[in-house]
Amino acid sequence: MTLERKVASFFLLTDENWMKHANPWSVYTRYSVLPLIVLAFWSRIWIGWWCLIPGLLAISWMFFNPIFFSKPKSTKNWASKSVLGERVYLNRDKVPIPDIHVTYLYSILNFISAMGMFLSIWAVVYYSVWGAVLGVALAYLGKSWYLDRMVWLYESMKSETEEYRKWEY
Structure with missing residues (x-):
């Protein structure tokens, strides 16, 4: 089992939930998470321990x-294909990916x-x-570039299996 598959199971990403996550709204609003966490815990200077409420939210x-x-x-958009590429990547132990992606x-x-992310945590402290x-910025630069590579991976692999072909509609 790949590390990515373990992470996916932690986030309850079943086949149906993967497709929900492929919604561009899910992908783009997920970019709000780190700034919200930083702001929530930064707010301890103003609201003390109450910062745990927005932090937990x-x-x-x-x-x-x-x-x-x-x-x-x-799913014919960059955001959806990035999620589909992540699915392909975590499935690489079952369906081999091209050497260029290894x-x-x-x-x-x-x-x-x-x-x-660790720099952000340090900065909050x-x-x-x-x-x-x-x-x-560094966290999102790395993540965005990674997602872009996942789009490329999905485009390379979408014709390899019937399952991958069905993901694009």
């Missing part, structure tokens, strides 16, 4: 966002995104505005 949004929206009317780039991009801005 933001973390809940991260968890429920992939299953909150309905299936998209069409690369450390995906791990590097996820590492960049994680470093941005030490009230560094520039650290928060840089951390969020």
